[in-house]
Amino acid sequence: MNTPSHLQRLEAESIHIMRETVATSERPVMLYSIGKDSSVLLHLALKAFYPGKLPFPLLHVDTTWKFREMIEFRDATAKRLGVDLIVHKNEEGVKAGIGPFTSGSRLHTDVMKTEGLKQALDKHKFDAAFGGARRDEEKSRAKERVFSIRTAQHRWDPKSQRPEPWRLYNTRKRPGESFRVFPLSNWTEADVWDYIALEDIPVVPLYFAARRPVVERDGALIMRDDARMELRPSERVENRMVRFRTLGCYPLTGAVESEAATLDAVIAEMSSSRVSERQGRIIDHDGSASMELKKQEGYF
Amino acid sequence: MNTAVASLAHATNVFGTPAREAHSLLRFLTCGSVDDGKSTLIGRLLYECGAVFDDQLGALGADSKKFGTQGAELDFALLVDGLSAEREQGITIDVAYRYFATPRRSFIVADTPGHEQYTRNMATGASTADLAILLVDARKGLLVQTRRHAFIASMLRVRHIVLAVNKMDIVDFDKGVFDRIVRDFEAVSRTLGFTSITAIPVSAKDGDNVARRSSRAPWYHGLSLLEHLETINVGARQADGAGFAMPVQWVNRPDLDFRGFAGTISSGRIHPGDEVRILPRGQRSRVARIVTYDGDLADASAGQAPVLTLMDEIDVSRGDVLVGATSRIASGSTITAQVFWTVEPPLRAGQRYVFKLAALEAQAEIAVLRHAIDVNSYESVPAETLAMNGFGVVTIRLDKPAVFADYADSKELGAFILIDRFNNDTVAIGLVDSQAARLETADVANKNVQWRLWAERKIGVAGTEQRAKFLSRASTDAASAIPLTAAVYVASGSILAGFIVTAIDLALRPIIRAYGSSAVRRWRGRREDVNADGGGI
Numbered sequence: 005m006n007t008p009s010h011l012q013r014l015e016a017e018s019i020h021i022m023r024e025t026v027a028t029s030e031r032p033v034m035l036y037s038i039g040k041d042s043s044v045l046l047h048l049a050l051k052a053f054y055p056g057k058l059p060f061p062l063l064h065v066d067t068t069w070k071f072r073e074m075i076e077f078r079d080a081t082a083k084r085l086g087v088d089l090i091v092h093k094n095e096e097g098v099k100a101g102i103g104p105f106t107s108g109s110r111l112h113t114d115v116m117k118t119e120g121l122k123q124a125l126d127k128h129k130f131d132a133a134f135g136g137a138r139r140d141e142e143k144s145r146a147k148e149r150v151f152s153i154r155t156a157q158h159r160w161d162p163k164s165q166r167p168e169p170w171r172l173y174n175t176r177k178r179p180g181e182s183f184r185v186f187p188l189s190n191w192t193e194a195d196v197w198d199y200i201a202l203e204d205i206p207v208v209p210l211y212f213a214a215r216r217p218v219v220e221r222d223g224a225l226i227m228r229d230d231a232r233m234e235l236r237p238s239e240r241v242e243n244r245m246v247r248f249r250t251l252g253c254y255p256l257t258g259a260v261e262s263e264a265a266t267l268d269a270v271i272a273e274m275s276s277s278r279v280s281e282r283q284g285r286i287i288d289h290d291g292s293a294s295m296e297l298k299k300q301e302g303y304f
Numbered sequence: 305m306n307t308a309v310a311s312l313a314h315a316t317n318v319f320g321t322p323a324r325e326a327h328s329l330l331r332f333l334t335c336g337s338v339d340d341g342k343s344t345l346i347g348r349l350l351y352e353c354g355a356v357f358d359d360q361l362g363a364l365g366a367d368s369k370k371f372g373t374q375g376a377e378l379d380f381a382l383l384v385d386g387l388s389a390e391r392e393q394g395i396t397i398d399v400a401y402r403y404f405a406t407p408r409r410s411f412i413v414a415d416t417p418g419h420e421q422y423t424r425n426m427a428t429g430a431s432t433a434d435l436a437i438l439l440v441d442a443r444k445g446l447l448v449q450t451r452r453h454a455f456i457a458s459m460l461r462v463r464h465i466v467l468a469v470n471k472m473d474i475v476d477f478d479k480g481v482f483d484r485i486v487r488d489f490e491a492v493s494r495t496l497g498f499t500s501i502t503a504i505p506v507s508a509k510d511g512d513n514v515a516r517r518s519s520r521a522p523w524y525h526g527l528s529l530l531e532h533l534e535t536i537n538v539g540a541r542q543a544d545g546a547g548f549a550m551p552v553q554w555v556n557r558p559d560l561d562f563r564g565f566a567g568t569i570s571s572g573r574i575h576p577g578d579e580v581r582i583l584p585r586g587q588r589s590r591v592a593r594i595v596t597y598d599g600d601l602a603d604a605s606a607g608q609a610p611v612l613t614l615m616d617e618i619d620v621s622r623g624d625v626l627v628g629a630t631s632r633i634a635s636g637s638t639i640t641a642q643v644f645w646t647v648e649p650p651l652r653a654g655q656r657y658v659f660k661l662a663a664l665e666a667q668a669e670i671a672v673l674r675h676a677i678d679v680n681s682y683e684s685v686p687a688e689t690l691a692m693n694g695f696g697v698v699t700i701r702l703d704k705p706a707v708f709a710d711y712a713d714s715k716e717l718g719a720f721i722l723i724d725r726f727n728n729d730t731v732a733i734g735l736v737d738s739q740a741a742r743l744e745t746a747d748v749a750n751k752n753v754q755w756r757l758w759a760e761r762k763i764g765v766a767g768t769e770q771r772a773k774f775l776s777r778a779s780t781d782a783a784s785a786i787p788l789t790a791a792v793y794v795a796s797g798s799i800l801a802g803f804i805v806t807a808i809d810l811a812l813r814p815i816i817r818a819y820g821s822s823a824v825r826r827w828r829g830r831r832e833d834v835n836a837d838g839g840g841i
Contacts, residue, residue: 010329010410016609020568023554023609027622027663052566054597054611056558139401146400165398166730167424167646169431170719171568172660176728190412192403 011199018045018187019052020171021150022134025185026059028175029132035121036062036089038074039251040207041136041188043081044196047205048187049134050085061088063124063133067116068093069104069253071229077208090128094120104255105233112253122158125182132183140192150189156180197271211270213247213262224258249274327405330533331412333429335457336439337449338418341470345439345508346402346415347380349530352515355404380508399425408534418449423693424646427456427733431719434538435464437529438489442475442505446488452679452693454489458496459642459695459735461712464538465493465501468529473507477521495682500536504529546713548572548580548628551662552620556611564595564611565620567663570716572628573605574612582618583625584635584705589616623664625707625717633709633717637702638671642711643722643734644695651690651698657731659702661720667703668722674698674740697740711735781810 025032034049036042049058064078082089094102097115104112125133139146149165151173166174177183188196200207218225219239226233228241233255235241246259247270264273334342350356356364367379400415414429430436436457440450457465467489475481486503493501504513505521506529512518515530527535549570556564574580578591594601595611604610612626620626627633645651651670659668676687677695690696711718722732785806792802 010327013329013607016568016607019609020553023566024663027554051597052609053556055562055564055595056556140403143400146402147398162398167428167721167733168730169428169721169733170715172719172721174660174721174723174728174730176658176723178728190401190403192405194405 011195011202014191014195015048015051015199017171017190018048021173021185021187022049022052024173024175025132025134025151025183026053029183031128031130032060032132032134033063033090033125033128033130034058034060034134035136036064036078037136037251038064038070038078038208039136040196040200040211041138043205043207044191044199045134045136045188046081046085046087047203058087060134061090063090063092063128063130065117065120065124066091066093067112067120067253068098069112069116069255071208071210071227071251071254071257073210074208074251077206081206090124092120092124092127094123103232104253109256112256116253125158130182131177132185134185134187136188137186138188138191138193138196139186148186148189150186151175152184152186153177154182154184158182160184194271194275197267197274201267201271208251210248210251212267213245213265213269215243216246216259217241218244218246218259225261226257227254227259229254327410329410329412330435330536330538331414331433332435332437332533333399333414333416333426333433333462334437334439335416335426335430335453336418336468337441337444337447337453340418340439340441340444340450341381341508342418342437342439343381343415344379345437345468345470345506345514345529346413348508348511348514349413350402350404351380352511352530353404353406355402398422399429406530406534411533420449420452420693423452423456424644424733426453427460427644427646430457430460430462431733433457433460433462435466435533435536436462437466437468439468439470439508440485440489442469442471442478442481442485445485446492448680451492454493454496455677455679455682455695456644458493458498459644461715463499464536465498466529466532467501467503468508469503469505470508472505472512472521473510477505477512477518479521479523482524499539502526502532502536504532546571546633546709547631548574548578548626549631549633549709549714549717550574550612550626551664551707551716552622552624552626553663554622555620562613563617564593564613565626566609566611567626568609568716569604569606570662571606571714573603574628575603576600579629580614580626581629581631582620583627583633583707585624587616587618588629589614589618591615623662625662627707633707633714635705635707637705639700639702639706639708639736640674640738640740641698641700641720641734641736642677642695642740643690643698643732645690645692645732647724647729647731648692649731650692651694651696651732652688653698656725658723658725659700659706659720660723661706661708661736662716664706666706669701670698671701672699697737700734708736710738712737781813785810 034045036046046062053059062082066075078089094116097119100115101107102112102115107115137145137148139148144162147162147165149168151168152160153166154160168174175183191199199205217228219228219233219235219241221236221239225244225246227246244261245263247262247264248257248259251257262273264270334346336342364379398417402413402415404411404413414433416426416429417423436453438450438454438457440446454465467486469482469485472482482503482505489501489503504526505524506513507518508514512520513524513528515528517528518524526532549572550565550567551570552565553567556562556566574591574594576591576593579588580591581588592613592615594604595613601610614620625633643651651673653670653673656667656669659666673687673690674697675684676690677683677697678685679695684697687696707717708720709717718736720734720736721730722734723729724731788809789799789802789806792805793799796802
């Protein structure tokens with residue numbers, strides 16, 4: 005008798021969490037951010053509900069500043085799998101001209117991501133939303149429950165979280181309250197890549213090294229994905245071999261110089277890396293507890 | 305910072321790139337009293353294993369200056385204390401999960417709070433752990449909270465303990481201090497049933513005996529903490545002797561032609577063609593297919609989450625449990641269990657909660673609070689209530705039958721939570737223990753207590769519905785007995801005849817009641833035990 009491997013245990017746990025959510029909620033939804041964690045989450049969902057179709061739609065909160073390759077990948081994925089995809093943009097933010105260059109990263113994230121997400125959840129009355137966040141990503145996420153309850157205003161209260169022993173999830177909520185559910189809580193970045201390799205899961209090509217037009221700005225390599233990024237006097241666009249460890253809004257996501265153009269090379273590079281995954285995420289660095297504050301306000 | 309980076313490079317050389325295949329996983333927690341250095345120890349372990357990245361180290365350097373308690377040095381506790389309230393107060397409030405790997409093993413570690421107020425978070429961390437590192441401050445020895453955590457670990461069946469005697473640098477690595485604490489713990493833990501206890505003298509702050517053996521304690525010949533964690537054999541997590549069991553979590557019914565039952569197998573193994581029973585109702589069928597996204601399986605075992613289809617059309621729903629044909633797992637609506645109470649409003653007999661065990665939710669009433677358990681002496685003490693962080697043994701009555709087993713036999717079917725019906729807080733962590741009541745009857749020499757327990761079984765506990773029914777019955781009986789006696793006395797002229805007739809009347813009543821109520825039920829056309837969902841509200 006062979007004992008299940010580490011990845012098989014993680015897979016079964018995630019499937020269990022997804023089924024528990026669907027069995028106990030009225031209107032579940034999966035937050036689909038197009039990144040590698042979303043790809044794994046979607047793949048696990050297909051497994052959890054097989055041979056049935058996904059019993060929930062995917063929701064992408066489009067800040068209008070995602071990499072073009074991400075949007076192409078998103079639409080191709082929805083078409084290939086025949087899943088129901090909802091794309092939501094915060095139209096008020098678009099009208100007000102909010103963007104990372106004009107408004108700064110903090111306001112842009114607040115309005116286009118956090119506000120946009122809350123609008124979409126309210127509009128469709130979703131009462132449980134899957135997210136691909138992992139506890140190993142960031143300190144305050146390490147303290148988050150698998151079933152994380154939010155008030156009607158979507159606030160997270162880190163001080164009054166319910167105990168969550170064993171796999172016994174307390175899925176009860178009052179009207180208006182909702183859950184953010186994190187099936188990948190116990191996965192690490194390395195687990196995600198190993199699983200992508202094992203299961204042959206498609207991911208956005210931006211994760212693999214290629215020559216891309218980048219600008220060095222404030223110590224980060226920013227890919228100039230469209231003409232909305234205006235160059236400062238001393239800046240120039242260079243074609244460098246780069247890849248991305250995480251994907252977000254292109255002006256807020258730093259590339260890393262890399263030759264890793266294949267999955268094996270990415271995995272090898274990652275396991276010898278000395279910087280954390282979110283280091284390229286500019287929004288994480290607005291103060292040491294800034295992720296915790298964003299989460300309290302309703303960010304994932 | 306420079307020295308930190310230099311020693312990191314060394315750590316990377318020691319452990320290299322983890323070979324990710326064929327990895328086993330060890331889940332452990334750190335526990336012990338406040339300020340015994342739990343977060344510092346985990347921070348140190350992560351750091352020594354190269355699981356702290358350079359940008360995180362940079363942030364740690366800045367945070368150490370701002371919040372740190374280690375002067376100019378890095379404060380490793382700040383790596384794990386992620387909430388701003390924790391960093392401000394310098395304590396751990398909530399359980400944090402951390403992940404790291406060495407070439408030998410992957411680890412999931414739960415860093416749990418030492419403050420008594422947050423004990424529930426320690427219990428949460430212990431519920432999924434294979435091993436507990438119990439920290440003791442060498443200067444202080446065993447404290448109340450050390451004993452409490454040892455007890456909780458034992459109760460939740462964490463089988464392996466590392467007694468990490470920390471801050472040995474402050475007591476100059478004095479062997480006498482270490483030996484005394486180890487002796488004290490041996491005395492304390494004698495009744496707790498741990499499979500292994502390994503004592504290690506460490507300094508989490510300086511790293512002695514954490515990842516590498518220390519030269520400062522030449523009298524210690526054992527493994528370093530990390531070596532021990534990498535090599536200890538914790539055995540199978542679940543006894544497989546229980547046979548096949550799978551709680552049905554969700555019914556997969558994509559179209560009229562397919563009806564499958566999804567769940568995670570909690571014990572045993574299943575093949576297509578195997579006979580199964582569906583509890584609590586006990587129907588029998590055979591497994592037709594084991595369906596997964598990756599194709600049908602020839603067999604599936606504990607830990608896997610497939611979809612099973614059956615050969616017969618049987619009504620199966622969430623909360624039911626599929627078990628092997630010869631399984632001894634039973635169902636019932638009265639459960640005796642140990643509970644750990646996690647909220648301010650106390651537990652009292654007669655209160656009602658939502659009960660959740662595996663995929664089953666039911667309405668529950670605390671029928672009897674049998675006794676509390678003193679976490680210091682580990683002895684049973686009589687109690688009217690259980691306060692927050694209190695332990696006790698209760699009997700719970702459910703509004704519908706549940707399928708359960710002793711926690712000692714099944715972590716899946718023996719563990720439950722109680723939920724407040726109004727604010728939805730998780731108020732208790734519970735462990736089914738059918739032995740708890742039996743032991744108690746043997747233990748309790750006092751006849752009065754036995755008499756009381758017998759009486760409570762018959763007439764219910766004060767404040768429960770059972771007691772209320774008994775009282776209303778008794779008062780009706782009393783009220784009707786007096787006029788009956790009087791009437792017979794007047795008619796016959798004999799008070800004795802009056803008493804005899806009344807006595808016969810009272811003796812016959814339960815029979816009439818039993819017949820009468822079943823007649824009423826027949827008339828209404830339903831059985832009492834098929835009270836549908838929500839009937840208890």
